[in-house]
Amino acid sequence: MIADRYTARADAFEAKVARVRDDQWDNPSPCAKWTARGVVDHVIDMHGVMLGVAIPRTGSVLDDFREARRQVYAALTSDRASSEVSTPVGPMTLEEHIDQVVSDDLVLHGWDLARATGQDETIPPADVQRLWATATSVPPELMERFRTPGAFGPGIEVYGAEVPVPADASLQDRLLGYVGRDPVSKKS
Structure with a gap:
């Protein structure tokens, strides 16, 4: 269920990233400190935070997001998903933490990206x-x-x-x- 929800949200976010035109990456976003690119960079970074790794950057925002989601999905579908992790709000499983942070971020920051680039909100x-x-x-x-x-x-x-x-x-x-x-x- 959590992996399925994550996949659906990641698909929707990736589609928004793919629709950003080259001239829109520097558009301001609803997040005052970030451009459209900054929103996606944050989402990629948070994927890494959930896994305790730095997601490698290739220079392609879309490819970088795809790698981040690949790594999170691999964790969600492995034995690691049920391992307990420490979070700012207390211990939970890795899959619960991903669901409550990264997966929810895909929804809210998907709206941010849509607003910044004139897509369906x-x-x-x-x-x-x-x-x-x-x-x-x-x-x-x-x-x-x-x-x-x-x-x-x-x-x-x-x-x-x-x-x-x-x-x-x-x-x-x-x-x-x-x-x-x-x-x-x-x-x-």
Whole structure:
């Protein structure tokens, strides 16, 4: 189940990466410090963090992502998946950690990449519901830590400050606002 969810999300993210035109890599993203390329670089880096390795870079963003996902999928389908790992929120299995961090990142950063490059920003409804349930179940004291830049290491910010959205906003927009994205304002 976790490997299947990861695969579906990685497929969707890879398709977005493949559609980025050469002239769009420096476009600003909804993540204030990153360009479109920075979003993908972060996703690749986090794949490596989950595995305790540095993902080699070839110069092709698409090839680099494909290598990152290959390595994570190999871990998810091996005996290593059930091994216990230490995480900032306590011990869990490697596959649970990948599911809660990298797999969820593919959804949110897929939206970031789509917004930065003018692609379809629709998140699958099942992913919206799952991420909404996850995000809103975080205890307030932990959510404060999630919103504090650097709380989990240099340059790491799990969620940004909540962005208010209209009361009648879709669940996708409410999720994005809750995790610190502005789903209403379009970048010019």
